[in-house]
Amino acid sequence: MxxxxxxxxxxxxxxxxxxxxxxxxxxxxxxxxxxxxxxxxxxxxxxxxxxxxxxxxxxxxxxxxxxxxxxxxxxxxxxxxxxYRVKAVIDGNEINIPFNLDSLYKVFPKCLADKLAMNLLDKFGFNKKISILELNKTNDNDLKFLANFIYEKVFLGYTIKQWGVKPEDLDESVSSRVPIYISRDNRYFQDKxxxxxxxxxxxxxxxxxxxxxxxxxxxxxxxxxxxxxxxxxxxxxxxxxxxxxxxxxxLPYRSLDIKFVEYDKEYFQSGPQINYPENYDYTRSVEYKYYLEQKSHNTIVSFEYPRTFERGINERYYxxxxxxxxxxxxxxxxxxxxxxxxxxxxxxxxxxxxxxxxxxxxxxxxxxxxxxxxxxxx
Ligand SMILES: Cc1cc2nc3c(=O)[nH]c(=O)nc-3n(C[C@H](O)[C@H](O)[C@H](O)COP(=O)(O)OP(=O)(O)OC[C@H]3O[C@@H](n4cnc5c(N)ncnc54)[C@H](O)[C@@H]3O)c2cc1C
Known part of the structure; x- marks a missing residue:
């Protein structure tokens, strides 16, 4: 031909x-x-x-x-x-991802959250996105405490599940994809x-x-x-x-085993995507009816289990x-x-x-x- x-x-x-x-x-x-x-x-x-x-x-x-x-x-x-709005379950609470000023108040008592928010604003300014690595580099003890908290609770477990390595062993282009956002903007993306x-x-x-x-x-x-x-x-x-x-x-890739589950109820979770850095073997659950605001008495949710890519066994994802x-x-x-x-x-x-x-x-x-x-x- x-x-x-x-x-x-x-x-x-x-x-x-x-x-x-x-x-x-x-x-x-x-x-x-x-x-x-x-x-x-x-x-x-x-x-x-x-x-x-x-x-x-x-x-x-x-x-x-x-x-x-x-x-x-x-x-x-x-x-x-x-x-798009994404939440992560941290210490049993749903917080906004990227971690932002609102997330601070979900995980800390108000007096501590006030102090950390003030330090973040002083050091980096409002509406700034910083990587966990940048936050870690500060000399301020309160911000170091915050960096450790976010690292442990938000990044570490998720990254190990998703990539099979610790955040510091990943290329910065990957770890900086989900920044810390000094803002109250609860959207996952800020694009026009x-x-x-x-x-x-x-x-x-x-x-x-x-x-x-x-x-x-x-x-x-x-x-x-x-x-x-x-x-x-x-x-x-x-x-x-x-x-x-x-x-x-x-060339290596990460793969995913995506399991789709049907539920006999109107909604399964509070929004389209919930991340699980701490619990479960899956990284996130996604409820599809939110995307196009579709109405149904039932719902479909996917759970993503990261895997190493193996030729002939699974798909190349990342x-x-x-x-x-x-x-x-x-x-x-x-x-x-x-x-x-x-x-x-x-x-x-x-x-x-x-x-x-x-x-x-x-x-x-x-x-x-x-x-x-x-x-x-x-
Ligand atoms: C889980 C996940 C979520 C994502 N979410 C988002 C998102 O929310 N927003 C966003 O902007 N991007 C997202 N992306 C990225 C997005 O999926 C990609 O940017 C886009 O799909 C890439 O398109 P592509 O044509 O390069 O590759 P592909 O879509 O992979 O197309 C390549 C095609 O080539 C075919 N092919 C390969 N080898 C052969 C062969 N030998 N012979 C014939 N056909 C072959 C494959 O079957 C495949 O259909 C996500 C990616 C992943 C993995």
Whole structure:
């Protein structure tokens, strides 16, 4: 078989690059995916029993400050505006995550919370986000006490469960993803745009790739067909180490075992996401009916049990950013230079902990900077 543009992977990265090629270059695209569905890790579905929209690979909330990305995506979906709120159970109390000034008053008596809040404001200022590592570095004894408290109660247990290591052994890009927020803003994200596609992520991806020049073939693994297919351009959104047949070794990932449980009651918990740094083997429970404010007498909740990624056993969820893995990734990336008309993009091919908006930005930038300029030169 001969195709002009082959896209491997029908997640966000693959869908966006395919859309650009079809609509901007007027060229045919074949997207293949080894899974039986489109949308990659943002795949969601309407549960047939209760009519609740469920995110198959874990909860997804779209958030961005990038106007270009927001405008791009808004062509393909209407939005349900949604400010995400996350709680964690600490000493049996539900507190806001990120840990903020309100959280202080939930876990300490008022006189102590007043003092700590004052010290935080003096030292860092209002509306500032700081990492646990920064808080730990202060010389103020009260703030050191607070840093220890938050470290022990909020970060330590959760990080060990999620990543299998202590927070200090993680790359700062991971540990600083959930900061301490010197504010009373109880939202999980502060981005300008925060929303969920009104008809779900899968429908949104369906709309992105809905073009007469785009064909999709599911249940098709690139490595099963690569010797029988010829292409002018290849866009690969699968794992970079697999592409090069693990020549230098495997890039590690964290995986998840996500258990979905149905409950015969209207609500299971007080909000969409509760984290459990101290109790249970799972890291968080997620109640999906909150996302699109769906009404039902029943409810569906997922519980996430982090696992080490094992090839053929479970899915790659989170890349593990650190120097060693970056060096391994760089070694693979250098091999790309020898390949003509092969482009890597997406969380697996770039081995990056991308949010959805960053993946879209990555695909749009690749198209504008590499593909459009190439065509212009011809
Ligand atoms: C649990 C979890 C929660 C998240 N929550 C959020 C959130 O709230 N907000 C946010 O912005 N981001 C979130 N993200 C990040 C978001 O999921 C990613 O940014 C996005 O889905 C990445 O898209 P992608 O196309 O790069 O990868 P993927 O969605 O993984 O798509 C890659 C596709 O390639 C296919 N593929 C791989 N190898 C092959 C092969 N050999 N042959 C054929 N097909 C192949 C795969 O089957 C897959 O469908 C979350 C991530 C996780 C893990």
């Amino acid at each position: 001969i195709v002009k543009n082959l896209v491997v992977g029908c997640g966000l990265a693959g869908a966006v690059i395919a859309e650009r090629i079809a609509t901007q270059l007027n060229q045919p695209v074949l997207i293949i995916d080894k899974r039986p569905h489109i949308a990659g890790n943002i795949y969601d579905y309407e549960d047939t029993k209760f009519g609740i929209n469920v995110h198959r690979y874990g909860p997804h909330v779209f958030h961005t400050n990038n106007q270009i990305v927001w405008d791009y995506l808004s062509q393909f979906t209407e939005w349900h505006y949604f400010m 745009y925060q929303a969920i596609p009104l008809k779900g992520y899968t429908t949104m991806v369906e709309n992105i790739i809905d073009h007469p020049l785009i064909d999709v073939q599911l249940n098709t693994d690139f490595f099963d067909i690569k010797d029988s297919i010829k292409y002018e351009r290849l866009f690969f959104t699968g794992p970079i180490d697999e592409f090069f047949n693990y020549e230098y070794g495997e 890349p593990v950013p650190n120097m060693k893995n970056q060096t391994l990734y760089d070694k693979y990336y250098k091999k790309l230079i020898d390949l003509n008309n092969v482009y890597f993009l997406g969380r697996l091919a770039d081995y990056k902990y991308y949010n959805m908006d960053q993946v879209i930005e990555r695909a749009l930038t690749l198209f504008n900077s590499k593909i459009l300029t190439l065509i212009g030169e011809k």
